[in-house]
Amino acid sequence: MTTQILIAGFGGQGVLFAGKFLAYKGLLEDKQLSWLPSYGPEMRGGTANCSVIISDEPVGSPIVSKPDVLVVMNLPSLDKYENDVVPGGKIFVDSTLIERKVERTDVDVYYIPATQLAIDIGAPTLANMIMTGKVIKETGVVSYDGIEQTLTKIISARKANLKDINFKALETGYNA
Amino acid sequence: MSEKVLMKGNEAIAEAAIRAGCLHYFGYPITPQTELAAYMAKRMPKIEGGVFLQAESEIAAINMVYGVSATGKRVMTSSSSPGVSLKQEGISYIAGSDLPALIVNVQRGGPGLGGIQPSQSDYFQATKGGGHGDYHLIVLTPASVQEMADLTGLAFELADKYRMPAMLLADGTMGQMMEPVELPETKPELIDKPWALTGTGMKREHNIVNSLYLVPEQLEKTNLERYERYKLVEENEVRYESFMMDDADVCVVAFGIAARVSKNAVVEARKQGIKAGLIRPITVWPFPKKALAKAAETCKAFVSVELSMGQMIEDINLAIKCSKPVSLCNRVGGMIPSPEEVLESIKKAAGGNE
Numbered sequence: 001m002t003t004q005i006l007i008a009g010f011g012g013q014g015v016l017f018a019g020k021f022l023a024y025k026g027l028l029e030d031k032q033l034s035w036l037p038s039y040g041p042e043m044r045g046g047t048a049n050c051s052v053i054i055s056d057e058p059v060g061s062p063i064v065s066k067p068d069v070l071v072v073m074n075l076p077s078l079d080k081y082e083n084d085v086v087p088g089g090k091i092f093v094d095s096t097l098i099e100r101k102v103e104r105t106d107v108d109v110y111y112i113p114a115t116q117l118a119i120d121i122g123a124p125t126l127a128n129m130i131m132t133g134k135v136i137k138e139t140g141v142v143s144y145d146g147i148e149q150t151l152t153k154i155i156s157a158r159k160a161n162l163k164d165i166n167f168k169a170l171e172t173g174y175n176a
Numbered sequence: 177m178s179e180k181v182l183m184k185g186n187e188a189i190a191e192a193a194i195r196a197g198c199l200h201y202f203g204y205p206i207t208p209q210t211e212l213a214a215y216m217a218k219r220m221p222k223i224e225g226g227v228f229l230q231a232e233s234e235i236a237a238i239n240m241v242y243g244v245s246a247t248g249k250r251v252m253t254s255s256s257s258p259g260v261s262l263k264q265e266g267i268s269y270i271a272g273s274d275l276p277a278l279i280v281n282v283q284r285g286g287p288g289l290g291g292i293q294p295s296q297s298d299y300f301q302a303t304k305g306g307g308h309g310d311y312h313l314i315v316l317t318p319a320s321v322q323e324m325a326d327l328t329g330l331a332f333e334l335a336d337k338y339r340m341p342a343m344l345l346a347d348g349t350m351g352q353m354m355e356p357v358e359l360p361e362t363k364p365e366l367i368d369k370p371w372a373l374t375g376t377g378m379k380r381e382h383n384i385v386n387s388l389y390l391v392p393e394q395l396e397k398t399n400l401e402r403y404e405r406y407k408l409v410e411e412n413e414v415r416y417e418s419f420m421m422d423d424a425d426v427c428v429v430a431f432g433i434a435a436r437v438s439k440n441a442v443v444e445a446r447k448q449g450i451k452a453g454l455i456r457p458i459t460v461w462p463f464p465k466k467a468l469a470k471a472a473e474t475c476k477a478f479v480s481v482e483l484s485m486g487q488m489i490e491d492i493n494l495a496i497k498c499s500k501p502v503s504l505c506n507r508v509g510g511m512i513p514s515p516e517e518v519l520e521s522i523k524k525a526a527g528g529n530e
Contacts, residue, residue: 037352060437065514
């Protein structure tokens with residue numbers, strides 16, 4: 001099975017990190033994968049996205065143009081990518097920041113007030129990980145087991161104090 | 177076997193270079209290759225004898241490479257398209273002095289300052305010389321982060337073996353993407369370099385590293401000798417991957433990111449009953465001429481998939497002596513063809529000749 005994921009939002013929301021987390025989790029599960037960021041004149045407040053492919057087979061093109069899973073954390077991203085999702089795909093919407101509903105009727109949609117939930121747990125910058133927790137729950141693209149080890153792997157020793165709060169954010173998203 | 181780690185292509189090149197015994201890096205930052213220089217800046221000072229130097233320009237950096245290479249040490253520089261253009265004079269001098277070195281080009285769209293998104297439009301520059309004079313580089317084209325690492329080690333080996341500069345011709349996608357990679361062991365096999373400038377110790381004649389020969393007979397001789405070596409490279413060092421070619425009617429030819437996209441298209445074409453295959457040159461100089469000539473015996477048509485206005489397509493036509501139609505499927509300026517676009521070209525190629 002191959003799952004093509006596109007995560008998009010404003011620069012600074014951690015969309016690249018969310019993708020990196022899924023990629024690392026896939027790596028630790030011995031899956032094939034690729035992670036490709038948008039790069040260039042992006043900056044905090046600009047748009048950013050990343051393509052993540054997790055598969056049981058070698059990954060061909062790392063570019064996701066027709067995502068199975070779309071995660072959007074701002075309105076421009078929903079506007080831009082909504083119609084690219086494959087029929088039967090899944091769209092995850094941060095409903096704190098995106099007021100409108102998804103117009104497609106041939107996809108599963110999950111509205112998560114991720115930014116509000118992040119504020120509620122005292123981690124206002126971790127809406128990305130709340131979204132990621134929900135993605136893991138609803139897609140099973142990677143397993144929820146072992147997410148702590150993945151965090152240990154991905155968060156540098158210098159920032160080790162952030163591990164617990166990231167875990168909490170993932171947990172909150174998973175149970176949202 | 178070492179553990180697989182997740183790395184950007186740019187970082188994988190840097191780590192693989194260090195593990196290949198390259199302790200000297202000279203460069204100047206440019207998107208989309210900067211992570212390579214940044215990695216070197218971080219790691220080199222922690223390694224005994226390691227040198228990272230951000231030069232004042234690309235021209236300075238390549239001449240520092242020239243200098244270190246003359247001492248027999250493994251050395252490299254990296255840049256992206258406009259920066260590699262600046263390095264061409266130095267590369268010609270390095271080739272003219274018969275020195276090994278690694279130059280990495282993580283290509284972006286051009287010409288001029290162009291853009292910062294991926295491209296393959298420096299193919300001519302890389303494979304046909306680039307600077308002045310008769311010379312070649314060994315040009316390797318990675319199509320995965322694993323190959324970014326593996327081909328880095330190979331490039332150093334081949335450069336040392338044949339005393340010529342090697343180039344890793346990557347693109348922005350390869351540089352920026354992360355994939356699991358198994359890094360090579362830190363046991364570089366270094367060969368003797370009796371020509372190196374290491375000090376005579378008053379025990380031997382001076383070695384001279386030079387590209388200036390004012391006597392035409394001498395200059396001709398060095399050129400002829402160099403081309404004898406190039407002939408060996410062409411005989412021994414051609415590398416390519418063949419995918420679903422056994423019974424292929426349509427042969428897609430692509431390298432780097434274009435090959436990744438093309439592979440998807442070939443698989444889809446097969447699902448739709450079209451016998452497509454892919455030849456992926458891993459060396460674009462030397463070019464896999466024989467493999468293509470052989471494919472031309474049985475294939476009906478070729479499709480060259482490139483992120484350029486059609487550069488490799490000329491080498492394909494030369495390799496198969498224009499015996500079969502070769503069509504071009506391309507996007508430029510930082511755009512990448514989609515698997516659907518490649519599939520469309522495969523369909524046209526398959527149908528057009530029946």
